[in-house]
Amino acid sequence: MIIYKQINVSYQILQKDKNTKARAGILNTDHGDIETPIFMPVGTVGTVKAIHQKELKEDVNAQIILGNTYHLFLRPGLEILEKAGGLHKFNGWDRPILTDSGGYQVYSLADSRKMTDNGVVFQSHIDGSKHEFTPERVIDIERTIGADIIMAFDECTPFPCDYEYAKKSMGITHKWLERCINRVDTTEGKYGYSQKLFPIVQGSVYKDLRQQSAEFIAKQNREGNAIGGLSVGEPTEQMYEMTELVCGILPEDKPRYLMGVGTPANILECISLGVDMFDCVMPTRNARNGMLFTQNGIMNMRNEKWKDDLSPIDEDGASFVDRHYSKAYLRHLFAAKEILGAMIATQHNLAFYLWLVKEARTKIIEGTFSEWKNIMVKKVTSRL
Amino acid sequence: MIIYKQINVSYQILQKDKNTKARAGILNTDHGDIETPIFMPVGTVGTVKAIHQKELKEDVNAQIILGNTYHLFLRPGLEILEKAGGLHKFNGWDRPILTDSGGYQVYSLADSRKMTDNGVVFQSHIDGSKHEFTPERVIDIERTIGADIIMAFDECTPFPCDYEYAKKSMGITHKWLERCINRVDTTEGKYGYSQKLFPIVQGSVYKDLRQQSAEFIAKQNREGNAIGGLSVGEPTEQMYEMTELVCGILPEDKPRYLMGVGTPANILECISLGVDMFDCVMPTRNARNGMLFTQNGIMNMRNEKWKDDLSPIDEDGASFVDRHYSKAYLRHLFAAKEILGAMIATQHNLAFYLWLVKEARTKIIEGTFSEWKNIMVKKVTSRL
Numbered sequence: 001m002i003i004y005k006q007i008n009v010s011y012q013i014l015q016k017d018k019n020t021k022a023r024a025g026i027l028n029t030d031h032g033d034i035e036t037p038i039f040m041p042v043g044t045v046g047t048v049k050a051i052h053q054k055e056l057k058e059d060v061n062a063q064i065i066l067g068n069t070y071h072l073f074l075r076p077g078l079e080i081l082e083k084a085g086g087l088h089k090f091n092g093w094d095r096p097i098l099t100d101s102g103g104y105q106v107y108s109l110a111d112s113r114k115m116t117d118n119g120v121v122f123q124s125h126i127d128g129s130k131h132e133f134t135p136e137r138v139i140d141i142e143r144t145i146g147a148d149i150i151m152a153f154d155e156c157t158p159f160p161c162d163y164e165y166a167k168k169s170m171g172i173t174h175k176w177l178e179r180c181i182n183r184v185d186t187t188e189g190k191y192g193y194s195q196k197l198f199p200i201v202q203g204s205v206y207k208d209l210r211q212q213s214a215e216f217i218a219k220q221n222r223e224g225n226a227i228g229g230l231s232v233g234e235p236t237e238q239m240y241e242m243t244e245l246v247c248g249i250l251p252e253d254k255p256r257y258l259m260g261v262g263t264p265a266n267i268l269e270c271i272s273l274g275v276d277m278f279d280c281v282m283p284t285r286n287a288r289n290g291m292l293f294t295q296n297g298i299m300n301m302r303n304e305k306w307k308d309d310l311s312p313i314d315e316d317g318a319s320f321v322d323r324h325y326s327k328a329y330l331r332h333l334f335a336a337k338e339i340l341g342a343m344i345a346t347q348h349n350l351a352f353y354l355w356l357v358k359e360a361r362t363k364i365i366e367g368t369f370s371e372w373k374n375i376m377v378k379k380v381t382s383r384l
Numbered sequence: 385m386i387i388y389k390q391i392n393v394s395y396q397i398l399q400k401d402k403n404t405k406a407r408a409g410i411l412n413t414d415h416g417d418i419e420t421p422i423f424m425p426v427g428t429v430g431t432v433k434a435i436h437q438k439e440l441k442e443d444v445n446a447q448i449i450l451g452n453t454y455h456l457f458l459r460p461g462l463e464i465l466e467k468a469g470g471l472h473k474f475n476g477w478d479r480p481i482l483t484d485s486g487g488y489q490v491y492s493l494a495d496s497r498k499m500t501d502n503g504v505v506f507q508s509h510i511d512g513s514k515h516e517f518t519p520e521r522v523i524d525i526e527r528t529i530g531a532d533i534i535m536a537f538d539e540c541t542p543f544p545c546d547y548e549y550a551k552k553s554m555g556i557t558h559k560w561l562e563r564c565i566n567r568v569d570t571t572e573g574k575y576g577y578s579q580k581l582f583p584i585v586q587g588s589v590y591k592d593l594r595q596q597s598a599e600f601i602a603k604q605n606r607e608g609n610a611i612g613g614l615s616v617g618e619p620t621e622q623m624y625e626m627t628e629l630v631c632g633i634l635p636e637d638k639p640r641y642l643m644g645v646g647t648p649a650n651i652l653e654c655i656s657l658g659v660d661m662f663d664c665v666m667p668t669r670n671a672r673n674g675m676l677f678t679q680n681g682i683m684n685m686r687n688e689k690w691k692d693d694l695s696p697i698d699e700d701g702a703s704f705v706d707r708h709y710s711k712a713y714l715r716h717l718f719a720a721k722e723i724l725g726a727m728i729a730t731q732h733n734l735a736f737y738l739w740l741v742k743e744a745r746t747k748i749i750e751g752t753f754s755e756w757k758n759i760m761v762k763k764v765t766s767r768l
Contacts, residue, residue: 046716050723054704076716080692084712090694092708308464310474320438324476328468332430332460339434339723 019370021274029148030193036276064096086146099147103154135179166204200228214249247274264380287345297382306331319351403754405658413532414577420660448480470530483531487538519563550588584612598633610641631658648764671729681766690715703735
């Protein structure tokens with residue numbers, strides 16, 4: 001890796017797949033390198049739910065995690081984060097972090113926020129207090145949180161979304177982006193390391209809007225670019241269509257991050273469309289409900305069928321939990337509502353997701369990605 | 385340790401304290417040696433709540449854990465436990481295990497059980513089904529669970545408890561003990577290793593009953609003996625008084641187990657009275673409510689006072705969590721109701737309990753136990 005650090009670029013493509021748009025790359029940050037394609041576990045309020053940072057690092061092999069700006073702003077709050085020296089110091093995670101911008105909460109908390117000319121006023125789900133998020137304020141907050149990659153403030157549109165709304169919203173997102181860029185370029189990181197701003201393509205499921213937005217984002221020439229507003233309920237085929245269209249416009253020499261996606265199959269398909277980075281609550285949230293993703297398919301651990309299956313959770317699994325615990329034991333833990341059930345399932349799912357993207361990367365480098373991808377998509381979507 | 389294994393006894397006292405009745409010893413089981421005094425984390429349904437078996441072993445240094453016969457009987461049930469080859473195989477804990485007998489549930493589930501001449505009929509808290517526990521049935525169940533140390537079936541009396549009831553109940557416990565012994569001595573362990581039966585002294589807070597019961601239990605000459613029916617709401621002084629009385633009667637060359645006790649101070653005081661083994665849900669249950677036990681006192685991590693205290697949870701703590709995470713971070717996790725809060729607090733508390741008994745052991749061996757104990761009792765009971 002040192003070779004890439006010597007030639008001072010922050011993203012380097014190591015290999016392009018011949019049959020698809022998939023790429024294997026490396027993204028440098030001041031908290032370490034990220035090998036792409038990569039999946040980023042979601043740590044909403046500074047913790048990836050139900051797993052120690054130590055396990056995340058040593059067992060799951062997570063290279064970068066997410067934090068949510070809106071949630072971290074409310075709790076623990078900026079004062080403590082700044083006093084700690086940023087989120088890395090606060091939560092003891094010394095590898096890269098990415099923060100979203102609150103733009104997703106404009107969508108997910110639609111009932112408790114109001115758009116204004118200047119930004120968004122959120123009403124806290126915790127104590128009802130009101131907080132205005134403007135593009136400048138969001139960048140200031142992200143500076144205080146101190147993630148290595150910070151997202152521009154946008155509006156994530158819902159699905160369905162009528163054309164006029166999507167167009168208007170895209171315009172707002174673009175204006176906000178300019179304000180974010182201005183703020184980022186006139187301020188510095190607070191803790192002595194750099195932060196990369198990623199703009200976000202919007203435009204709902206409308207091709208012309210997506211194209212406009214991708215062109216607008218591309219010409220900002222930032223260190224990476226994101227695709228937002230997908231995985232919000234639209235048909236999977238539309239998600240792929242928009243992703244393909246946008247990836248065709250976003251610069252090839254910058255990492256592409258598809259926000260909030262998705263299932264193992266979604267990830268593999270979107271890698272083949274040229275996406276490098278992914279995040280999703282699915283492996284952690286579904287884990288807490290007893291759903292396991294494996295390379296051979298999906299298992300619902302609440303199911304009676306595992307009751308006396310004493311074989312390991314996943315013989316070929318990537319985590320120590322996969323061979324240490326049996327299916328019957330894990331099923332028992334879910335039946336008895338034991339916390340350890342959520343812990344084991346979370347660790348398994350994240351280790352699987354990280355294994356999956358690492359394996360994809362290996363196959364891209366070896367030149368066998370597309371055949372492998374086609375087989376894997378079938379396997380990971382089957383029900384066990 | 386090899387020297388003690390060569391002389392084929394299952395319990396060996398290495399050192400007696402000069403100023404108190406404290407002892408340092410070693411108890412051999414087929415799943416490994418237990419250094420006494422010891423604290424045994426409680427794993428009700430086959431999991432010590434909110435911690436991986438791996439952490440329990442490698443970080444907490446637990447030497448033996450408990451399982452609850454009644455709860456394990458209901459879930460996962462005997463069929464699966466037997467198919468697995470016992471609880472060790474089922475939950476992946478390869479060190480010693482002790483099972484209680486259901487006697488505590490005769491007390492704690494008083495509203496959903498009925499005493500009969502022959503035993504106790506429990507009504508399941510899960511599905512309302514009825515299950516008769518007789519002394520013979522309990523031993524059979526404990527054979528199937530396969531713990532290294534199995535407790536005799538008793539009635540744990542409540543507090544307060546009138547003299548006549550306590551006397552009658554003690555008589556029943558003694559009769560049940562004879563039936564348990566008969567069953568144990570006419571059967572064998574199911575999985576190729578031996579199981580030690582520990583009888584239980586009862587008698588509530590009545591000296592004459594405790595004396596009678598201790599004498600009855602002592603003369604059974606089993607490999608270890610337990611004191612039950614304490615820590616059920618009686619004043620602490622009475623608990624100590626009964627413990628002292630009973631320890632004075634139980635054979636000195638056998639390990640003594642005080643069931644369900646207690647706070648760090650309780651444990652230190654009872655070690656000085658001659659107790660070798662302890663279990664209690666306090667370190668795990670209180671952890672989930674944000675209470676931390678440390679060698680410098682008790683901390684309530686929900687308290688606002690820790691909000692911006694970025695110092696390590698416990699600079700001198702025994703677990704990796706103590707230095708990896710700050711007080712402010714842990715407080716944040718509890719404020720945000722994050723599972724990781726319970727995980728960290730559990731790991732800290734158990735590591736502290738295990739550290740405490742190990743330190744007591746070291747002091748006994750060094751001959752400085754009583755001075756150390758007096759200082760520690762004050763420290764561990766203070767509020768931080």
